[in-house]
Amino acid sequence: MKKLFLLLLIAPMFGFGQALNLPVSNVIVVKEYGQTFTVPNGKVWQLMSSTLYHQNNNSFSTGTVSFPKIDACLWYRLYNENNYNTNTPYIFGYSVFPSGTDFTLNDSTCVNAVYTFVEYDLDAQNLASNAPQQTTPTLYPNPTSSLLALNSDKEYDIEVYDMAGNKVMALTGNTIDMSHLSSATYIVKALDKAQNEEVSYKVVKN
Numbered sequence: 001m002k003k004l005f006l007l008l009l010i011a012p013m014f015g016f017g018q019a020l021n022l023p024v025s026n027v028i029v030v031k032e033y034g035q036t037f038t039v040p041n042g043k044v045w046q047l048m049s050s051t052l053y054h055q056n057n058n059s060f061s062t063g064t065v066s067f068p069k070i071d072a073c074l075w076y077r078l079y080n081e082n083n084y085n086t087n088t089p090y091i092f093g094y095s096v097f098p099s100g101t102d103f104t105l106n107d108s109t110c111v112n113a114v115y116t117f118v119e120y121d122l123d124a125q126n127l128a129s130n131a132p133q134q135t136t137p138t139l140y141p142n143p144t145s146s147l148l149a150l151n152s153d154k155e156y157d158i159e160v161y162d163m164a165g166n167k168v169m170a171l172t173g174n175t176i177d178m179s180h181l182s183s184a185t186y187i188v189k190a191l192d193k194a195q196n197e198e199v200s201y202k203v204v205k206n
Contacts, residue, residue, distance in 0.1 A: 029165035073110035
């Protein structure tokens with residue numbers, strides 16, 4: 001019931017907003033023309049960054065937009081719709097889409113378009129709310145200006161990604177020095193080598 005309530009609240013949520021406070025399970029980069037990307041069951045996707053597309057001359061700016069948007073290059077179809085939405089006018093903001101939503105790039109004009117989504121796990125949120133004790137290690141402090149640590153004595157394979165899906169760090173251990181990274185939001189993935197279990201965190205670097 002709680003999961004259904006969450007879905008009703010955020011499915012879909014368009015326009016201005018901020019990152020959701022839910023467990024992160026993946027980062028998805030939509031950029032392959034001719035491929036369909038679908039939000040899995042029990043997940044929601046939130047748009048975190050996008051390329052800057054100029055429709056009047058069919059060109060793209062380098063880098064990403066500081067405030068993301070869904071433009072004419074990215075078509076989406078909600079789980080209960082038959083046809084894709086072509087988004088005119090554009091949708092600005094950290095839009096959230098429910099499970100079953102399909103995404104595809106419009107046409108070959110958009111081969112340079114890139115849209116980065118963060119995937120949140122609603123099932124993990126429910127389990128975390130009902131569990132009497134948490135076994136998932138905490139990554140702290142968050143936000144941070146330099147060092148991060150997992151409150152665990154285990155050894156992890158750690159990877160750090162920016163919101164465009166680029167890997168910016170890779171290391172082994174349970175501490176991370178992010179002092180050399182720019183101020184931004186990052187996704188940290190930590191693989192427990194002993195149990196072969198991966199956890200993900202959204203970290204703000206000041």
